[in-house]
Amino acid sequence: MVATSDKTPAKGTIGSGNRKPGESTSQAWLKEDSVPIVEFRDVTKRFGDFTAVDNVSLKVYPGEFFALLGPSGCGKSTLLRMLAGFETPTSGTILLDGKDIASTPPNLRPVNMMFQSYALFPHLTVAQNIAFGLKRAGMQKGAVEERTREMLRLVKMEQFSGRKPHQMSGGQRQRVALARSLARNPKLLLLDEPLGALDAKLRESTQFELVNIQEKLGTTFIIVTHDQEEAMTVATRIGVMNHGVLAQVDTPADIYENPKSRFVADFIGDVNLIAAKVGGARKVDGEDCIHFTVDGYKQDFVARSAEPLAKGTEAYLAIRPEKITISKSKDTQAANQIEGTVDDIAYVGNLSTYHVRLANGSVIKAQEANRRRISNRQITWEDKVWLSWTAGGGLLLAN
Amino acid sequence: MRRFTWFNATSLTFGFAFLYLPILLLIIYSFNESKLVTVWGGFSTKWYGELMRNEAMLDAAWVTLRVAFFSASLAAVLGTMAALVLVRAGRFKGRTLFSGMVYAPLVMPEVITGLSLLLLFISLNLDRGMLTVTLAHTTFSMCYVAVVVSSRLVTFDRSLEEAALDLGASPLDAFFSVTLPIIAPAVVAGWLLAFTLSLDDLVIASFNTGPGATTLPIKIYSAVRLGVSPEINALSTILIAVVSLGVIVASLADKRLAKSRGNQAQ
Numbered sequence: 001m002v003a004t005s006d007k008t009p010a011k012g013t014i015g016s017g018n019r020k021p022g023e024s025t026s027q028a029w030l031k032e033d034s035v036p037i038v039e040f041r042d043v044t045k046r047f048g049d050f051t052a053v054d055n056v057s058l059k060v061y062p063g064e065f066f067a068l069l070g071p072s073g074c075g076k077s078t079l080l081r082m083l084a085g086f087e088t089p090t091s092g093t094i095l096l097d098g099k100d101i102a103s104t105p106p107n108l109r110p111v112n113m114m115f116q117s118y119a120l121f122p123h124l125t126v127a128q129n130i131a132f133g134l135k136r137a138g139m140q141k142g143a144v145e146e147r148t149r150e151m152l153r154l155v156k157m158e159q160f161s162g163r164k165p166h167q168m169s170g171g172q173r174q175r176v177a178l179a180r181s182l183a184r185n186p187k188l189l190l191l192d193e194p195l196g197a198l199d200a201k202l203r204e205s206t207q208f209e210l211v212n213i214q215e216k217l218g219t220t221f222i223i224v225t226h227d228q229e230e231a232m233t234v235a236t237r238i239g240v241m242n243h244g245v246l247a248q249v250d251t252p253a254d255i256y257e258n259p260k261s262r263f264v265a266d267f268i269g270d271v272n273l274i275a276a277k278v279g280g281a282r283k284v285d286g287e288d289c290i291h292f293t294v295d296g297y298k299q300d301f302v303a304r305s306a307e308p309l310a311k312g313t314e315a316y317l318a319i320r321p322e323k324i325t326i327s328k329s330k331d332t333q334a335a336n337q338i339e340g341t342v343d344d345i346a347y348v349g350n351l352s353t354y355h356v357r358l359a360n361g362s363v364i365k366a367q368e369a370n371r372r373r374i375s376n377r378q379i380t381w382e383d384k385v386w387l388s389w390t391a392g393g394g395l396l397l398a399n
Numbered sequence: 400m401r402r403f404t405w406f407n408a409t410s411l412t413f414g415f416a417f418l419y420l421p422i423l424l425l426i427i428y429s430f431n432e433s434k435l436v437t438v439w440g441g442f443s444t445k446w447y448g449e450l451m452r453n454e455a456m457l458d459a460a461w462v463t464l465r466v467a468f469f470s471a472s473l474a475a476v477l478g479t480m481a482a483l484v485l486v487r488a489g490r491f492k493g494r495t496l497f498s499g500m501v502y503a504p505l506v507m508p509e510v511i512t513g514l515s516l517l518l519l520f521i522s523l524n525l526d527r528g529m530l531t532v533t534l535a536h537t538t539f540s541m542c543y544v545a546v547v548v549s550s551r552l553v554t555f556d557r558s559l560e561e562a563a564l565d566l567g568a569s570p571l572d573a574f575f576s577v578t579l580p581i582i583a584p585a586v587v588a589g590w591l592l593a594f595t596l597s598l599d600d601l602v603i604a605s606f607n608t609g610p611g612a613t614t615l616p617i618k619i620y621s622a623v624r625l626g627v628s629p630e631i632n633a634l635s636t637i638l639i640a641v642v643s644l645g646v647i648v649a650s651l652a653d654k655r656l657a658k659s660r661g662n663q664a665q
Binding site: 132 | 567
């Protein structure tokens, strides 16, 4: 059932999240001749004066597990609802398997959706809920029963087939909703915040289960979530949305390591953003880098850059706290070093985050794994410390 | 009540006496042996027997039941449709006006409703009888159904309908297989309300009825004008029983609805 089995994995690309390279999707987005299953072409959706989706173009390929990620109200759910047919675009076209689906009502689209509230029919049993769509697909009674059993087995809910939705826990309902939306074997499954109502522990295990089910069936999944960890865990690619615009579409690793804008860098994970003044290009270990200065410090710093930056422009250095090493002495080997004072220490058990105040008043967060017990910690409040990081650790982003 | 005080006890007694003493008296006197309504002549059920032999009374009762059944059913359909449009259609021009107009008959004096309907039927050249009474009752009881059903629809999770559409049901199929079964208790409560309202309506019915379609309240009213017969007491007692049964069933249905909603909300 894996739709993309004919595609060979591209070599030399980074695998994403929990997936091994080449698994199920084969990085179809990197190849010119790949045929997308879903394509948004300049899609805009307005509600009155409010623009929910602003000129979005996006291709999703067969077998992908695509995540739409963004803060609430960024338009990600609207994008999903337009695919399901509950909203019509104000302008632009949506293609499913190459065909414009604008005039196809939701009940005739080969797309199924798993709702945030699960939307299980309260007056029907679990089995009847799953059979609902099968009966409407014109299946014979025996086939409906068999498929229902098969779906219950898939989500490990066989013993609950006679229960009503209100007789089950949130996690059980979530499984039934998933089974129901997959029963008709859709070309595309849409998931609207499917794990939002589950507690943290259950959510984590369910994320892995979702990935396993998706890989087993080979169905294309598009998930909407505001939880970046969830998106990183399940997705082959992530589309980060903000104010109705797709800010960046990339693999989880690229989204994290190579954000293209301050918004993406800031939204995904924890990041330090330090104002910088661009000096010029410089090669470090064969890699193109840019050197720059930071207000209040005489020395030069180097970092990668997403785009060429002209000398003298204002930019921001984006660097993740875990990429910064903190020590009491200067590390002469590192490409970048900066001196500061420890302002605060946040201890969360496995990690400690040091808030270090720079000479110019801004604060940098540096994270260290607590490999030793806390009593052996050498750095404490008000200590003078040196922060260091490699040339490839930071990324310069245009203002 | 946490504390018993004489003030509370007295006000409660007088309050309930004020409401229910006349009805209680009527029920007691329906079992009166004496032909005189106000004089107690011993216990008897003879007026119930007498009532059963009164063809005209029984005819009127049968007419009333049929009018109540058909008008309540029609009102349930129309009221549910009105509620669906008012709750679902979103903001269209004149929505407030329309919803106001649906609820207006609730507070409209019955005389005006009755008279205006009469004028309508005359101008339509419709012979007054069963049909006109049924239609008249439908018009005013429909509003009650609309109120009951729309209060349920406000809390109805739209994604249930969307899920039905998503699973391949046509909009009509989605309504009958998902929406209607879920809001059914509210529709039933509305139907019962409409049924009881039709059962005891005098004013609107008397404007719009014709020969051969005398409803029970009209019959009772005209009989009372000629002097109160103990038979009327017996009939009224039966009516009270029927109406209270309707109210009890309606409130039980409503309670079950609230309970299942509570489960859903979990």
